[in-house]
Amino acid sequence: MVYSIRHVTSFVYEPAIRESVMEVRVQPRNEARQRCLTFSLDISPRANIMTYRDFLGNTVHHFDIPGRHSQFKVTAQALVDVQAVPAPTPGAVGSWADLDSMVASGDFSEMLLPSQFAQSTELLRELTAELRLERSGDPLERMLELNHAIYGAFDYVQNVTSVDSPIDDALRDRKGVCQDLSHIMIAIVRELGVPCRYVSGYLCQRDGAHDRSADGATHAWLEAFLPGPGWVSFDPTNDLVGGERHIRVAVGRDYADVPPTRGVYKGDAESELSVAVMVTPAEAPSSEEITPRTVLRTRSPNRAGWEQFQHEQQQQ
Amino acid sequence: MNTAMNASAMTLLKTLSSSGTVRNAFPNYELDESYDEMFSSTGIPRDHYHALYRTLLELPPEELRKSQQAADLSFLHQGITFTVYDNKEGTERIFPNDLLPRIIPGEEWRKIEAGLTQRIAALNLFLKDIYHEGHILADKIIPRELVYSCRHFRREMRGLNVPRDIYVSICGSDLVRLPDGSFAVLEDNLRVPSGVSYMLANRKVLKRVFPTLFRDYGVCPIDHYTSALLAILRSLAPVNSAGQNEPSIALLTPGVFNSAYFEHTFLAQQMGIELVEGRDLLVHDNIVYMRTTSGLRRVDVIYRRVDDDFLDPITFRPDSNLGVPGLFNAYRAGNVALANAIGTGVADDKAIYAYVPSIVKYYLGEDEILPNIKTYLLTEKSELGYVLDNMDKLVIKAVGESGGYGMLIGPHSTAEQREEFRARIIAQPRNYIAQPTLALSSAPCFLDGGVEARHVDLRPYILFNGSVTLVPGGLTRVALRRGSLVVNSSQGGGSKDTWVLRREIEVD
Numbered sequence: 160m161v162y163s164i165r166h167v168t169s170f171v172y173e174p175a176i177r178e179s180v181m182e183v184r185v186q187p188r189n190e191a192r193q194r195c196l197t198f199s200l201d202i203s204p205r206a207n208i209m210t211y212r213d214f215l216g217n218t219v220h221h222f223d224i225p226g227r228h229s230q231f232k233v234t235a236q237a238l239v240d241v242q243a244v245p246a247p248t249p250g251a252v253g254s255w256a257d258l259d260s261m262v263a264s265g266d267f268s269e270m271l272l273p274s275q276f277a278q279s280t281e282l283l284r285e286l287t288a289e290l291r292l293e294r295s296g297d298p299l300e301r302m303l304e305l306n307h308a309i310y311g312a313f314d315y316v317q318n319v320t321s322v323d324s325p326i327d328d329a330l331r332d333r334k335g336v337c338q339d340l341s342h343i344m345i346a347i348v349r350e351l352g353v354p355c356r357y358v359s360g361y362l363c364q365r366d367g368a369h370d371r372s373a374d375g376a377t378h379a380w381l382e383a384f385l386p387g388p389g390w391v392s393f394d395p396t397n398d399l400v401g402g403e404r405h406i407r408v409a410v411g412r413d414y415a416d417v418p419p420t421r422g423v424y425k426g427d428a429e430s431e432l433s434v435a436v437m438v439t440p441a442e443a444p445s446s447e448e449i450t451p452r453t454v455l456r457t458r459s460p461n462r463a464g465w466e467q468f469q470h471e472q473q474q475q
Numbered sequence: 476m477n478t479a480m481n482a483s484a485m486t487l488l489k490t491l492s493s494s495g496t497v498r499n500a501f502p503n504y505e506l507d508e509s510y511d512e513m514f515s516s517t518g519i520p521r522d523h524y525h526a527l528y529r530t531l532l533e534l535p536p537e538e539l540r541k542s543q544q545a546a547d548l549s550f551l552h553q554g555i556t557f558t559v560y561d562n563k564e565g566t567e568r569i570f571p572n573d574l575l576p577r578i579i580p581g582e583e584w585r586k587i588e589a590g591l592t593q594r595i596a597a598l599n600l601f602l603k604d605i606y607h608e609g610h611i612l613a614d615k616i617i618p619r620e621l622v623y624s625c626r627h628f629r630r631e632m633r634g635l636n637v638p639r640d641i642y643v644s645i646c647g648s649d650l651v652r653l654p655d656g657s658f659a660v661l662e663d664n665l666r667v668p669s670g671v672s673y674m675l676a677n678r679k680v681l682k683r684v685f686p687t688l689f690r691d692y693g694v695c696p697i698d699h700y701t702s703a704l705l706a707i708l709r710s711l712a713p714v715n716s717a718g719q720n721e722p723s724i725a726l727l728t729p730g731v732f733n734s735a736y737f738e739h740t741f742l743a744q745q746m747g748i749e750l751v752e753g754r755d756l757l758v759h760d761n762i763v764y765m766r767t768t769s770g771l772r773r774v775d776v777i778y779r780r781v782d783d784d785f786l787d788p789i790t791f792r793p794d795s796n797l798g799v800p801g802l803f804n805a806y807r808a809g810n811v812a813l814a815n816a817i818g819t820g821v822a823d824d825k826a827i828y829a830y831v832p833s834i835v836k837y838y839l840g841e842d843e844i845l846p847n848i849k850t851y852l853l854t855e856k857s858e859l860g861y862v863l864d865n866m867d868k869l870v871i872k873a874v875g876e877s878g879g880y881g882m883l884i885g886p887h888s889t890a891e892q893r894e895e896f897r898a899r900i901i902a903q904p905r906n907y908i909a910q911p912t913l914a915l916s917s918a919p920c921f922l923d924g925g926v927e928a929r930h931v932d933l934r935p936y937i938l939f940n941g942s943v944t945l946v947p948g949g950l951t952r953v954a955l956r957r958g959s960l961v962v963n964s965s966q967g968g969g970s971k972d973t974w975v976l977r978r979e980i981e982v983d
Binding site for chain 2: 178180181182207209211213214221223225266268269271272421422423464465467
């Protein structure tokens with residue numbers, strides 16, 4: 160399936176800011192199951208765009224705008240071909256012992272150790288105890304159960320957590336968005352000794368699918384390493400095993416490794432961040448202009464030095 | 476010793492020594508189980524200390540006191556200060572200097588030099604390896620999770636090539652002398668080691684205070700340190716830079732509130748390079764520029780005295796105002812060199828330290844010349860149990876800290892402090908290590924009008940660009956409080972000049 164993706168991030172400042180420096184991770188990955196056919200990135204005001212691949216193989220673009228500016232817009236467009244992969248079935252996956260021996264001989268520590276957003280807490284241990292999760296039977300079945308259990312245990316509610324919320328914020332009331340649910344599941348999966356990583360990307364909404372989230376935002380899910388199939392995607396927000404509708408942009412230990420945008424500027428201003436994401440099957444190209452949705456309004460504290468750009472939470 | 480000492484003085488000394496009254500000259504000079512730099516265990520002055528010993532006997536205490544005052548004044552006038560954190564009183568202090576030089580014979584120094592040369596070569600190879608192929612991890616010499624869980628491991632450095640593969644341009648390793656007289660490495664400082672300005676200042680003052688003694692001893696010079704440092708920094712300049720012939724070099728300081736700000740201004744001035752703070756630099760299109768009164772000027776090499784965490788708010792701590800946004804990407808692109816490289820702190824993590832002998836063996840195929848101190852890793856169940864049972868005998872250190880912060884000295888601790896550390900260790904065993912309490916060697920110091928013994932260590936400064944430049948000497952740090960074993964300047968320590976002797980001592 161070929162998708163057309165348009166991802167627009169805009170910032171408006173009053174009064175104008177200066178010396179913006181930004182890094183973005185918005186180019187879909189080019190790999191075995193997914194090919195990024197075309198990609199373009201447009202920055203306004205104009206800036207020289209430079210690029211590199213980070214240590215996890217994600218493509219990063221970065222740029223700076225030295226002069227004064229009161230608006231700032233990043234538009235990414237891509238055409239991506241995602242191949243359907245049959246979901247692994249229990250029985251096709253090796254045992255816990257196989258897993259342990261693969262982990263012992265490979266380079267998995269990064270995705271096994273706790274990370275900034277995916278680490279054990281008192282509230283997480285309570286949830287784990289409730290779920291009665293243990294290393295028994297088939298590892299894939301346990302992962303599927305966990306994916307389903309997290310889906311069931313949490314209400315999908317926007318704006319109760321923010322982009323830098325620790326998992327306890329979502330655990331307390333069992334409410335949150337995909338970023339929170341993914342961090343929670345990653346922390347639990349790693350506790351079971353299964354390497355697990357965060358995926359930032361897009362989900363193509365489909366009529367009739369019971370996706371809990373609305374259009375218009377980036378998505379996040381996770382991948383667990385299982386003996387046999389290797390990295391398998393789980394989407395606890397939608398009770399899905401990742402497949403043809405999930406478009407991968409970046410992988411990391413958690414959100415902190417792969418925010419779609421990250422940057423700083425100088426200035427003391429009221430700011431407004433708007434984000435629009437549209438993912439459509441390419442054979443039915445949509446010409447309609449998308450309207451960015453305002454996601455955040457803030458005022459930077461009045462002080463000297465660098466201010467961080469507001470960042471979009473992965474909500475979908 | 477040189478020929479200055481005449482035979483009758485020698486005879487007198489020997490007579491006094493054998494009768495055990497030599498030390499009576501210094502009634503407060505106490506010898507304990509430690510190695511003393513000046514006296515053998517029987518109270519006889521060591522050969523290389525004879526001349527200093529004689530000077531101390533001959534000079535009236537009043538003269539010494541005057542000299543000490545002159546020295547103190549000189550430090551005050553030079554503005555040689557440092558800052559102590561966590562102290563409610565005024566934080567800026569004059570760095571206490573002790574008048575009496577610590578003397579190291581040439582043949583001892585040669586072994587130290589060989590040991591440090593071997594060590595830095597191995598640690599630099601280790602850093603290159605773990606940020607690239609990771610052979611030492613795949614070969615299971617060091618547990619992978621131990622490296623990846625280091626607070627100072629910078630995964631952003633993986634796969635990134637640094638100029639000439641030099642990660643550590645400047646290293647300050649702390650050496651201690653054990654009761655048997657041998658030197659061992661207590662820790663390595665591979666991030667932003669400080670104190671070299673005190674080494675240079677101590678020498679400048681002592682040369683004035685003891686001109687004759689200094690000349691007669693044949694002390695190796697150390698004045699070439701800053702020119703050697705400048706040469707090292709120049710050698711890192713990117714080859715594609717327009718300023719290749721005359722690279723533009725800056726020293727990046729966190730600013731006036733940093734404990735080593737004096738040193739930053741001193742070194743920049745000595746080398747004739749710009750002293751800048753983060754706000755003086757900017758990155759545009761992956762090139763680093765300095766804001767000057769005549770516009771922007773490109774920067775090729777940065778001697779940074781700012782920790783990794785604070786260097787670039789885009790890549791590292793987003794709340795840092797000390798760094799330069801975009802600096803890491805300019806570095807990644809090879810448009811600017813940093814000394815030291817980013818991520819070197821993983822090799823001076825105190826848990827990784829325990830593996831340095833294995834690191835030397837792995838990369839160089841050699842046994843270590845300078846040994847380590849026995850180190851208990853608390854991630855090992857058996858060692859954890861032993862440490863928890865013997866906290867009153869051990870020194871416990873936080874693995875990612877330096878400057879003597881986050882440390883428990885068992886024999887000098889209260890039960891309450893031990894309980895606090897016990898809880899912290901149990902919660903996060905990876906964050907602590909334990910070592911036996913060391914009997915650091917002692918050296919003569921001029922205190923309260925008399926000569927007394929105080930514990931000392933030694934921090935030589937190693938410059939590395941593939942080969943090693945080691946100025947003979949270093950900073951001898953002194954635990955000024957009687958009986959104290961803590962020499963860190965941030966913990967109330969002082970320093971003294973270190974004289975490495977050019978030729979062998981000949982007595983008689």
